[in-house]
Amino acid sequence: MAALISPDLLKRLEQLQLLARRRSKSTAKGERRSGARGQSVEFADYRSYVPGDDLRRIDWNLYGRLDRLFLKLYEEERELPVTIFLDASESMSFGQVPKFDFARQVAAAVGYVALCGFDRVTVEPFPLGDDQVGLVGELRQVRGRKSSIRFFENLAKLKAAGTADFNQALRRGAMKHRAPGVSVVLSDFLAPAGYEEGLKSLAHRGSEIHAVQILSPEELEPSAYGDLKVIDSETGAEQEVTFGKYRLKAYQATVQNYCQRLQEFCRARGVRYQLARSDTPIDDLLLKAMRTGGMWR
Amino acid sequence: MNFLTPEALAFAATLPVVVVFYLLKRRRVARLVSSTVLWQRFLNETQASSPFQKLRHN
Numbered sequence: 001m002a003a004l005i006s007p008d009l010l011k012r013l014e015q016l017q018l019l020a021r022r023r024s025k026s027t028a029k030g031e032r033r034s035g036a037r038g039q040s041v042e043f044a045d046y047r048s049y050v051p052g053d054d055l056r057r058i059d060w061n062l063y064g065r066l067d068r069l070f071l072k073l074y075e076e077e078r079e080l081p082v083t084i085f086l087d088a089s090e091s092m093s094f095g096q097v098p099k100f101d102f103a104r105q106v107a108a109a110v111g112y113v114a115l116c117g118f119d120r121v122t123v124e125p126f127p128l129g130d131d132q133v134g135l136v137g138e139l140r141q142v143r144g145r146k147s148s149i150r151f152f153e154n155l156a157k158l159k160a161a162g163t164a165d166f167n168q169a170l171r172r173g174a175m176k177h178r179a180p181g182v183s184v185v186l187s188d189f190l191a192p193a194g195y196e197e198g199l200k201s202l203a204h205r206g207s208e209i210h211a212v213q214i215l216s217p218e219e220l221e222p223s224a225y226g227d228l229k230v231i232d233s234e235t236g237a238e239q240e241v242t243f244g245k246y247r248l249k250a251y252q253a254t255v256q257n258y259c260q261r262l263q264e265f266c267r268a269r270g271v272r273y274q275l276a277r278s279d280t281p282i283d284d285l286l287l288k289a290m291r292t293g294g295m296w297r
Numbered sequence: 298m299n300f301l302t303p304e305a306l307a308f309a310a311t312l313p314v315v316v317v318f319y320l321l322k323r324r325r326v327a328r329l330v331s332s333t334v335l336w337q338r339f340l341n342e343t344q345a346s347s348p349f350q351k352l353r354h355n
Contacts, residue, residue, distance in 0.1 A: 094331035190332035219335060229325035232333040239333045240325055241340065254339040 004108040004152050009283055016113045016296040018182060020080055021208055026179045030079025031118040038076025045073045079143075080181045081122070082114040083207075085173055087187035088125040089164030090233045095216030095278045100160035102278040103186040103214050108155050109286050110184050113296055115148050122177065123155065126169035127162045163234045166191035170198030180207040184295075189213045189262055192235060199271060209271040210295055213262060216278045220255055221248060 005013070024032040037044055049058060049069030059072045084107045092100035111121045123139040125132070138154045166187065177183075183202055189195045189211070202209055228241045243251070259275055266273035274293050276285050291297065300306055330336070 091331035099331075188331065190334040192332075192334060216331065219331060224326075224328055227323045227325045229327045230330045230333055230336050231327060233329055233331055235333075237333050239336050239340070241336055242323070247343070250343050251335075251339050254342050255335055257342075258335060258338060 004105050004156060005112070005282070009109070009286070010112060012287060013109055013112050014116050016116075016291075018080065018082065018110075018113055018117055018119065018296050019294060020182055022180065022206070024078040024080050024181070026078045026081055026120075026181065028079050028120070030077055030120075032078055032080045034076055034078035036076040036078060037073040040074045040077050042075040042077075043072065044075045047071045047073055080114075080117075080119040081177060081179050082110065082119050082181055083173065083177050083183045084110055084121070084123045085170060085183065085185045085187070086123055086125045086158070087164060087166070087185075088129075088158055088160045088162075089127060090161055091164075091188060091190060092214075093160040094233065095218060097216075097278050098160070099188060099214045099216050099278045100158075102276070102282070103212075104155050104158065105282050106186055106212060106214075106276075106285070107184070108152055109282070110295075111142070111151055111155070112148055114182075115142065115145050115151065118144070119181075121151070124169070124173050124176075125158055126166075127164045129159065129162060132158065164191070165193070166195055167193060167198035167201075171201045174201045174205045177207075178205070180205055183207045183209045185209065185211045186214060187211075188215055188219075190219075192232075192237075195262065196265060199265070199269065203269040203271060209266075209269075210274070210290075210293070211262075211266055211271050212274045212276055212290075213259065214276050214278055215255075215259075220277065221252060 020032065024030065024034040026034070033042070046059070046062075047070065049071055053071055057071050059070050062068075062070045086103055086107050088100065092098065092103060095102075107123060111123065114121045121142045123136075125136060125139075128136060135154055135157055138150070142151050166189075170185070173183075185199070185202070187195075199209070199211065222243065225244050226242070228243055230239050230241055231237070232239075263273045263275075272293055272295070274285075274289060276289070
């Protein structure tokens with residue numbers, strides 16, 4: 001993989017802005033409106049003077065008119081924590097264009113948009129291999145556009161291997177990142193134990209969640225026909241299937257049902273859902289689908 | 298004409314049956330896939346788990 005994202009696309013991503021429906025609740029300074037009062041150009045409210053307040057913030061025009069001291073309050077701008085949950089399990093390494101490569105590109109794009117907007121980006125790959133612990137430290141709390149090159153390099157070093165516990169990974173992530181912000185979940189959502197618990201615990205934190213389900217063409221319309229014994233790459237579970245062209249429609253209906261259930265689950269919890277085929281051009285997903293999906297503008 | 302051990306003849310007759318079953322046995326091609334979650338659902342939705350189950354529901 002030469003470059004995660006082409007320079008052309010990067011330029012177009014620079015113009016985008018991550019949308020956040022809720023006000024930032026983080027404590028660090030940034031470029032997002034927050035409920036806190038502080039220093040910015042955006043006027044928020046008046047408050048009567050209390051001894052000890054900064055004299056520079058008194059509204060002297062008002063004092064001239066009313067003979068009373070008032071303080072002008074401004075909205076404080078805080079940063080928006082962006083957390084990207086990246087499924088790095090064995091199942092993501094499948095596909096002509098591996099789903100993991102696709103997911104990485106989306107992660108890089110989301111990260112880049114966030115970094116350009118002075119937000120704090122954390123990537124949480126799961127499962128975490130022993131050799132990747134140091135790497136993941138580098139992918140935490142990244143700030144500033146200058147760090148985007150390092151951010152891309154570190155993303156490119158990640159590998160998809162091992163068995164993931166989707167629910168546990170998201171539950172842990174929700175505990176770790178307490179400040180609600182924007183969370184992006186990049187996965188195939190094909191976890192044997194289901195995805196409900198994990199998404200629920202993340203939604204309870206009050207952060208804005210975007211779920212992007214990445215499926216390979218082979219999963220959507222398998223080309224292997226005949227008497228098969230399919231083996232799960234993660235769990236090693238075996239399943240005997242007799243499959244032919246005549247059953248393709250029924251299979252596709254199953255996939256559609258699965259995706260639809262996920263979509264309905266997401267909608268019921270205010271999670272924004274997006275389905276992406278791993279062989280679609282990345283530009284289409286990033287600049288069209290995710291824009292209309294309310295990810296950014 | 299008669300046989301010394303008719304039981305042996307009966308046994309000999311069962312041998313081709315075993316061979317036929319062996320030939321009829323489905324040889325499955327092992328295939329590594331990303332996840333069997335979708336396949337399991339596919340089988341659950343399309344296969345009747347007990348005979349005439351589909352008929353009963355309709």
